[in-house]
Amino acid sequence: EKTNETFEPICIADMASQEDLIWNISLQARIDAALDNGEIYLAFQPKVMVQTGEMIGAEALVRWKDPVKGHIPPDYFIRQCEIAGRMSQLTKFVLGAACKAGKDFEDAGLHLPIAVNISATLLHERSIVSMVSRVLEETGFDPRRLTLEITETYRISNLDLAAEILGELKALGTKISMDDFGVGAASLEALLKLPFSELKIDRMFIAPMTNDPKALGIVKSVLQLGRDLRIIVVAEGVEDTGTLTLLRDSGCVVAQGFAISRPITFDRIIEYHRHSQDEPLRDMV
Numbered sequence: 001e002k003t004n005e006t007f008e009p010i011c012i013a014d015m016a017s018q019e020d021l022i023w024n025i026s027l028q029a030r031i032d033a034a035l036d037n038g039e040i041y042l043a044f045q046p047k048v049m050v051q052t053g054e055m056i057g058a059e060a061l062v063r064w065k066d067p068v069k070g071h072i073p074p075d076y077f078i079r080q081c082e083i084a085g086r087m088s089q090l091t092k093f094v095l096g097a098a099c100k101a102g103k104d105f106e107d108a109g110l111h112l113p114i115a116v117n118i119s120a121t122l123l124h125e126r127s128i129v130s131m132v133s134r135v136l137e138e139t140g141f142d143p144r145r146l147t148l149e150i151t152e153t154y155r156i157s158n159l160d161l162a163a164e165i166l167g168e169l170k171a172l173g174t175k176i177s178m179d180d181f182g183v184g185a186a187s188l189e190a191l192l193k194l195p196f197s198e199l200k201i202d203r204m205f206i207a208p209m210t211n212d213p214k215a216l217g218i219v220k221s222v223l224q225l226g227r228d229l230r231i232i233v234v235a236e237g238v239e240d241t242g243t244l245t246l247l248r249d250s251g252c253v254v255a256q257g258f259a260i261s262r263p264i265t266f267d268r269i270i271e272y273h274r275h276s277q278d279e280p281l282r283d284m285v
């Protein structure tokens with residue numbers, strides 16, 4: 001069902017450990033059924049131009065609404081998916097649903113680039129290339145409008161193999177983005193060796209930048225790095241207009257975050273698009 005809710009995940013961190021274990025096992029066992037019966041679906045978060053508020057893309061974020069427990073945090077069930085060996089099934093579902101949505105946006109007159117998150121662990125095998133190319137073929141979505149955000153790049157064990165696989169994905173026409181930039185040890189090495197055309201500064205640097213000069217320094221350096229490498233830098237996790245203004249003044253071009261829009265439903269993306277044309281973001285900052 002499509003609602004106007006804002007996808008606040010429930011907190012399950014404080015469950016007793018025995019209960020935890022049972023819950024984890026039940027999640028792992030229910031993944032396939034949940035994919036089939038609509039418990040797992042997508043939300044979309046706008047990526048906007050800092051200067052104008054124009055929406056230049058939307059990131060597909062997977063959601064799992066358990067009929068009893070409500071929303072399960074993605075970080076949490078994605079981990080369980082990995083443990084259960086179901087990452088590739090989940091990713092296939094997300095890619096399919098995201099490209100289908102991209103096509104439906106086009107039918108609604110909105111030619112919106114769509115970003116899909118891809119776990120670094122999927123770059124250990126070539127099968128991701130045929131999966132992406134099959135989904136593109138089946139949905140008819142323009143590959144040039146698909147961005148693959150590689151999450152947790154520091155988990156890539158073989159950068160040479162990952163470089164080959166990403167090269168093949170790029171050859172299909174897709175764009176490759178480095179998610180969570182700055183987190184983990186291998187960020188710069190991965191940036192050197194892999195064919196990224198975008199990097200997303202992790203929100204751990206964006207959130208404190210208005211009151212921590214160190215965080216601000218790091219953000220400004222990454223923005224300069226992006227200019228030198230000629231790749232787009234996206235600031236994620238922008239939670240207030242002060243941060244948005246500071247990003248604009250630091251030369252940041254693209255941003256994402258609760259201050260701009262929370263992850264929202266397909267229908268609300270279309271509304272957001274109409275609204276942002278009437279009332280550009282520049283009036284807010």
Ligand code: C2E
Binds near residue numbers: 091203238258
């Ligand atoms: P991510 O790719 O870095 O996605 C951004 C996360 O930050 C999302 O959390 C989003 O809801 C949240 N966020 C956006 N703006 C703000 C903000 O202003 N403040 C704060 N505090 N948070 C904000 P979400 O949806 O819980 O996803 C968490 C992570 O789960 C994602 O991080 C991504 O790594 C992973 N993920 C989500 N969907 C998928 C998927 O389909 N496949 C894979 N492999 N990973 C996914």
Ligand code: MG
Binds near residue numbers: 117
């Ligand atoms: Mg992402």
Ligand code: MG
Binds near residue numbers: 236
């Ligand atoms: Mg991110």
Ligand code: MG
Binds near residue numbers: 180202203
């Ligand atoms: Mg992140």
